[in-house]
Amino acid sequence: MKSFHIGGVHPAENKLSAGSPIREAALPRQAVFSMFQHIGAPAKPVVQKGDTVKVGTLLAEAGGFVSAPVYSSVSGKVNKIDAVVDASGTRRMAVIVDVEGDEWEETIDRSKSLVRLSDRPDLDSKTIVEKIKNAGIVGMGGATFPCHVKLTPPPGSKAECVIINAVECEPYLTADHRLMLEHPEEILVGVDLIMKAVNVTKGYIGIENNKPDAIRLMTEKAKQYPGIEVVPLKVKYPQGGEKQLIDAVIGRQVPAPPAIPINVGAVVQNVGTAYAIYEAVMKNKPLIDRVITVTGKSVRNPSNLLARLGTPFQQLIDECGGLPEDTGKVIGGGPMMGKALLSLDVPMTKGSSGLLIMNKKEARRAEPQPCIRCAKCVSACPMGLEPYLLSKLASMEEWETAEKNDIVSCIECGSCQFTCPSNRPLLDMIRVGKTTVMGIIRNRAAAKK
Amino acid sequence: MNVILIAVIVLGVIGLVSALVLYFISHKFAVHEDPRIAQVSEVLPQANCGGCGYPGCSGFAAACVKAADAGSLEGKLCPVGGQPVMEQVAGILGMAAVASAPKVAVVRCNGTCENRPRNAEFDGAVSCRVKNMTGMGDTGCPYGCLGCGDCVSKCQFGAISMDAETGLPVVDEEKCTACGACAKACPRSIIEIRLKGPKGRRVVVLCNNKDKGAIANKACKASCIGCGKCVKTCEKFQAITLENNLAYIDAEKCKMCRKCEEACPKGAIHGFNFPPRKPKAEEPAVQSTDNTPNQNVEPSKAE
Secondary structure, three states, X not given: OEOOOOOOEOOOOOOOOOOOOEEEOOOOOXXXXXXXXXXXXXXXXXXXXXXXXXXXXXXXXXXOXXXXXXXXXXXXXXXXXXXXXXXXXXXXXXXXXXXXXXXXXXXXXXXXXXXXXHHOOOOOHHHHHHHHHHOXXXXXXXXXXXXXHHOOOOOOOOOOEEEEEEXXXXXXXXXXXXXXXXXXXXXXXXXXXXXXXXXXXXXXXXXXXXXXXXXXXXXXXXXOOOOEEEEEEOOOEOOOOHHXXXXXXXXXXXXXXXXXXXXXXXXXXXXXXXXHHHHHHHHOOOOOEEEEEEEOOOOOOOEEEEEEOOOEHHHHHHHOOOOXXXXXXXXXXXXXXXXEOOOOOOEOOOOOOEEEEEEHHHHOXXXXXXXXXXXXXXXXXXXXXXXXXXXXXXXXXXXXXXXXXXXXXXXXXXXXXXXXXXXXXXXXXXXXXXXXXXXXXXXXXXXXX | OHHHHHHHHXXXXXXXXXXXXXXXXXXXXXXXXXXXXXXXXXXOOOOOXXXXXXXXXXXXXXXXXXXXXXXXXXXXXXXXXXXXHHHHHHHHHOOOOOOOOOEEEEXXXXXXXXXXXEOOOOOOOOOHHHHHOOOOOOEXXXXXXXXXOHHHHHOOOOOEEEEOOOOEEEEOOOOOOOOOHHHHHOOOOOEEEEEOOHHXXXXXEOOOOOOOHHHHHHXXXXXOOOOOHHXXXXXXXXXXXXXXXXXXXOOOOOOOOOHHHHHOOOXXXXXXXXXXXXXXXXXXXXXXXXXXXXHHHHHHHHO
């Protein structure tokens, strides 16, 4: 069975909520829409305090090409535009809406009927990308890179195939798994749309082998969609990493930055993104909700919720049986790459794929011990880096040497730290080093100009 | 016998030829270094801390010699050696020493465990830089001291240490050389290299919080809320500016009247090394102990 070739680890899967169907979360009383729900320039608010908005009303427009607009997921009145603490732990601009009723914009098609690409011959690649751009769709796997940017290949490069990331390699998370089981056809139409947008005829859907039901269902349904192939993959973390997935599915290696996947002819999109693209293009529905997994060993009722963006995390936890008493940490995202939250008042955003509640025992990080030079981190690193060295270089502030050792290639997957028998905080330091070195590179480029 | 003789002669000739080549090369490619650089270097403290802004002591020595040739030692200061060393340097170079005011590192945060409650627990790597990447850190203040001691580990002179009770770094003014290593190490730029002031007396806003008043107030009991009361009391000297909801006292303009300290509703402004305040009735006595002219003038005007 296929998989990527360098490094990787296999954490306990713990897919507690895999059997629980997606259910709709209740409307929040107040929804908070951060202007920083994507990578790139922040969105610019176009509403004012006191404005009445409906579900699907534009709240903020894109702040540049690498940016995305934000739409209201609720109807009501704009309470204020103010800085609030978001999932990043910093205080940033957001539009806060007091919810009244549930009124939708009339342009949105709320019917459940399936619209295939063959039903809409008027759609050409430009219109599709334009619709995706206007709907504010970003990478839903958690990276939140504006979707239309990836679908607009830079001059001189040509896409050869589309790869759909349905790997969901993060332990605990099951949102993509449930989405495939419940909306397979919509996803496949979404893939068709992406293929049409970048003018290719080949699409792959990479699914890890721990979801046999999804592989079976998708393979069967894909028979009606020529060009789309489901690729079962061996379970290994971080297979959902863009570069790892390309290696696993088509066997090509993306060179070190500044090279991007399009340089090897691949366009990678998350399965959740494909679903959102279907809704945006065929149903005129901007990105206003998403599936989020709320899970944890002590959670009474681990679930997959279809929740409106801007809903506070506290409410989502309440829907799943409330915050357990022995909670030690609440993580936004999966256990490997997610970030511990400072507060539960933080609203969910376009990139919120999961909410993991760890009990006190799980949450405690073990005391770091001296490095024993076992080189487990080196064998685990999926990018072929030397994590022990990079972490040391970062703590010694040897930025030049760190740059020479390709610290910017790090995808921050955490495999090194996971595998370290001495519990060393490798990624903590590497992250500091990566941010600093990237800053140095940016300054150098700016100075050259 | 013959073999030994040949060996000796051959080696001797090779040695002679190499010596000639080396002699020639050493003359032809000799690098002339100003002898004064070595002399200046000798009197410098050899801490190689970089506090002067040059790479190490020899770099600073070269810069001093260059500056002396240009005519003035203005702006050249070894913060570690201070005025005595600079006088020695000036002597070697045959220049007059430029007077410079001594400086000291000031930790502009008073977010003690008591003033600024912890609302989270940080269990990552013990490093301010790592902690700073979590956003807020473990308190509600995104501008305050993170307390992991990056500054302590960077100080070569043992002048800064963590106070376990307050969770804040404390600067030993005797040992501090104002080299600035701690200020550079702080990811939140809390530490400022500031004029030490006459008799070590200075008035500083001990806060770095640029949030709006209500938010800053909630995060920390001792935060600057940007109310601007201090700015009003200092209208005469214009030493205090308010920018981004944060007051800043210009050390060069400050006349040490300490009125702002009294005016601050949050107690964010602190005077360092002033004699303890006496009760109001005995205020004239305070004046007599002070010989700074402004302090003699100020209280009488206030009354």
